Amino acid sequence: MRVADLPTAALRRQLRLDGPGLRLAMPPFTACIRSDLPLLADSIASMYADFSLAEEPAFCDFHVEIRRVRGLLRGFRSQAEFSTDGERGFVPLPVAQGFAMLEWGLNWCVAAHAHQYLLIHAAVLERDGRALLLPAPPGSGKSTLCAALLHRGWRLLSDELALLDMDSGRIRGMARPVNLKNESIEIIRRFETGAQLTAAVPNTAKGSVALMRPPGAAVLSAHEPARPTWIVLPRYRAGAEAVFTAAGKASTFMAVAEQSFNYDIHGARGFQALGRLVDRCRTLSFEYSRLDEAVEHFARLADAPPLRGR
Amino acid sequence: MNWRGTSSAPIETLMQSWEGEDQVVFFDPSSGDTHLLSALAGLLLELLDHRTQELDALVAAVREALGPTPENADALPAQVHEHLQLLSRLGLVQELPA
Numbered sequence: 001m002r003v004a005d006l007p008t009a010a011l012r013r014q015l016r017l018d019g020p021g022l023r024l025a026m027p028p029f030t031a032c033i034r035s036d037l038p039l040l041a042d043s044i045a046s047m048y049a050d051f052s053l054a055e056e057p058a059f060c061d062f063h064v065e066i067r068r069v070r071g072l073l074r075g076f077r078s079q080a081e082f083s084t085d086g087e088r089g090f091v092p093l094p095v096a097q098g099f100a101m102l103e104w105g106l107n108w109c110v111a112a113h114a115h116q117y118l119l120i121h122a123a124v125l126e127r128d129g130r131a132l133l134l135p136a137p138p139g140s141g142k143s144t145l146c147a148a149l150l151h152r153g154w155r156l157l158s159d160e161l162a163l164l165d166m167d168s169g170r171i172r173g174m175a176r177p178v179n180l181k182n183e184s185i186e187i188i189r190r191f192e193t194g195a196q197l198t199a200a201v202p203n204t205a206k207g208s209v210a211l212m213r214p215p216g217a218a219v220l221s222a223h224e225p226a227r228p229t230w231i232v233l234p235r236y237r238a239g240a241e242a243v244f245t246a247a248g249k250a251s252t253f254m255a256v257a258e259q260s261f262n263y264d265i266h267g268a269r270g271f272q273a274l275g276r277l278v279d280r281c282r283t284l285s286f287e288y289s290r291l292d293e294a295v296e297h298f299a300r301l302a303d304a305p306p307l308r309g310r
Numbered sequence: 311m312n313w314r315g316t317s318s319a320p321i322e323t324l325m326q327s328w329e330g331e332d333q334v335v336f337f338d339p340s341s342g343d344t345h346l347l348s349a350l351a352g353l354l355l356e357l358l359d360h361r362t363q364e365l366d367a368l369v370a371a372v373r374e375a376l377g378p379t380p381e382n383a384d385a386l387p388a389q390v391h392e393h394l395q396l397l398s399r400l401g402l403v404q405e406l407p408a
Contacts, residue, residue: 250333
């Protein structure tokens with residue numbers, strides 16, 4: 001059953017703090033979500049409509065709650081807090097940020113626990129079975145570029161978390177909603193009028209935030225890994241012409257290691273896995289300012305014949 | 311003065327290099343750190359992998375590896391010494407009494 005097949009009243013019942021929990025499949029993980037925020041059900045229904053629900057008593061990797069804070073602050077400034085396995089993880093935030101908090105919390109659950117993978121802070125997209133990794137720090141335009149590409153022929157694996165299977169060398173993602181911030185929200189609304197975004201929530205720690213619903217086809221294929229083919233280090237610069245520049249393998253290795261959440265945990269195994277990843281990929285830097293131009297460059301990259309030896 | 315690499319693991323499991331690049335990456339299993347090093351530093355680590363060598367022998371080996379007439383041949387001993395000092399500070403090689 002998909003989230004969209006669940007009547008709103010049933011969705012709310014499952015989400016209740018004393019309910020069974022909404023068992024959301026986001027391959028390769030399943031999260032059990034509970035909340036007493038009515039608005040959260042609407043956001044989940046909208047943003048996760050194409051995701052499958054696991055039947056009880058399916059194993060859940062993460063049990064999370066978004067709970068309204070009880071106490072002196074209630075009524076003065078409504079707040080909510082995120083917890084996982086009963087442990088509160090973050091400072092409470094305004095209730096209006098509840099869905100964004102759920103997204104950040106789920107990211108944290110994966111980054112803090114899923115050490116069977118080498119976890120890289122990167123957007124990942126796929127075309128013809130080949131994965132494009134866009135590792136970059138916040139503010140580099142990674143999610144904006146990802147949001148544009150997924151509307152122009154690339155399959156979304158993730159806008160935030162690349163899961164490298166160190167045995168197979170394949171990359172997985174969860175195809176979850178894309179996190180857009182500040183100016184990117186309007187840029188993507190204009191770029192793709194069919195994009196479904198939540199209302200922008202202002203004044204978060206990251207500025208204004210909106211989530212974009214992932215395409216249904218990407219969600220249906222979320223369990224399919226892709227073969228790493230390109231690592232592109234993106235950088236938005238106002239007014240810049242779109243241009244790829246060859247990036248050194250060694251410096252790309254260090255850039256990806258810096259963007260990994262758990263590289264240090266894996267030691268020599270992580271070093272070797274990252275070396276194989278960099279070795280098999282074409283490594284590039286990419287500077288851009290206009291999305292249309294950027295999309296054309298990536299289309300040409302995908303259509304170019306593979307380099308010899310790969 | 312003699313020099314020797316400090317790692318007991320085979321260097322091929324600790325260093326990654328790519329043809330035509332002037333940098334390598336090296337994983338230090340004792341600290342867990344990964345270092346971005348010059349190709350010359352990488353070459354020195356290879357030459358000192360499970361081996362002890364004198365500075366003069368190292369310079370000769372580097373000269374041989376770099377080719378017949380490197381442009382900066384006169385500066386090579388100082389460069390090698392400087393790189394050895396750097397690698398020593400990182401704990402990747404150690405200086406031993408002759």
